Amino acid sequence: MATVSTLGALVALAVAIVLILRKVPPAYGMIAGALAGGLCGGADLVQTVTLMIGGAQGITSAVMRILAAGVLSGVLIESGAAHTIAETIVRKVGEIRALLALAIATLILTAVGVFMDVAVITVAPIALSIAQKAGISRAAILLAMIGGGKAGNVMSPNPNTIAAADNFHVPLTSVMMAGIVPGLCGLVVAYLLARHLSGKGSRVVVAELTQHAEGARPGFAAAISAPLVAILLLSLRSIAGIAVDPLIALPVGGLAGALLMGLIRQCNQFMVSGLSRMAPVAIMLQGRADHLPHGSFFHATGGSVNMAVHERLKLLPYETLVGFNIAAVSALMLGVFNLAG
Incomplete structure (x- = not known):
């Protein structure tokens, strides 16, 4: 070659x-x-x-997972579930703490094995609704989700931690446990930076969201069922040793949510809508390099919240700061103080 x-x-x-x-x-x-x-x-x-x-x-497998996430995304958006979840979060935790809720939601998804770009895309419909209702900037919600994703990524059973465990001949659980404290520190930094950005940058307008009549929206318990089923299936790998790939878990979560919301007959409509949203994002996977402009993650996450390239570029220093914080805490814990020894 x-x-x-x-x-x-x-x-x-x-x-x-x-x-x-x-x-x-x-x-x-x-x-x-x-x-x-x-x-x-x-x-x-x-x-x-x-x-x-x-x-x-x-990258064919990654493209397939992105497209599979369209089922869950379509159900959340078209059924009004994302609107219900967002409204409940804002009402219960307040407008500013909603950023923390978004970061934690993305952390949980990545921590149980969802790829970070898929996790951001999954949470994005809820984040857009929250941003519109709470008047939070597009940059703030995206940074909160990316920060939560990075935090969850260092403590999850993903290919990186598996490779590290194999190469250094240590148990995978030890590698995952070592990432918990650095990940949580990264979560805190991401939240603080997202709060700093909450009033800066473009805002989400009502026209970007799918509108639903008040009586047509599902209740919170039914609305949250779709992401909960997906998270439960993904967590089986760490709980019971049963590996359920996101390619299966995300569509099943969406279908289960539609069933529990009584909208199973509209599933085809939801899937068509979700696919139309995910197809442009999947094309971006021809690039690499994490959050840099020539990489897929940069465009996949920016596209999930309808962010222009020039505004997405302004977020790079903040993302880098979150990653640097995680790396610095890891180096201090494991290299300087030898707390894992």
Whole structure:
């Protein structure tokens, strides 16, 4: 297989970022960046295309999980469940503490094994409703969800923790336990930063939300059933050793929620709506690199709250600060004070 030099990788990164910032559709920007990087990095045209196809094949499972999340998202949005959940959260915990609730919800999803981008996309419909009702900025809700996702990610049984446990020959549970305190510290930092941003940036308007007549919305118990079923199925891996992939858990959660809300006959409508929302997000998975502009996470999470690229870029320093906090606490705990020893 052909290899690409460091120069080629840097060229690919630069071309992709420049094109995206010039408002070229991110999928095309990343394809152009990959093509330019391959050619500049020592591969010929055929080898470059082969590398691009191989990379795309490697993310097929992630694309499928994103599309599967559309069932749950469609049920939450179209049934009015997201509106009910948001209204209840704002009423019970208050407008500012709603950011903490969003962060914790995303933490729980990632902690039980949901990929971080899928977790943000799952919680996003609820977050948008909360932001509109409470007058919170788009940046604040997205940072709260991303911060919660990062916090849950370091304590979850995900491929990263599994690989770390295997490579260092330690139990997976030990790796997960070691991430709890750093993750919670990251959650606190994310919440404080989200509060700081709550009045800055664009706001969510009513036109972005699916409206429902008051009497047509489900009650809170029925509305929360869909995400609860999904979380329960995902948590079976850590509770009972039964691995239920998000590809199964998220659609089943959505279908169970529709059944409990008495809307099972409208499931096809919900799924069509959810798929239409997730398809553009899934295309973004042709990129990588976590929260950087040429990566899928950057666009998937920004798209989940209808955030423009220029505003999404302004969130990068805050995301980095959350991640740095988690890393710093981990280094102090495990490297300096040896608290896990």
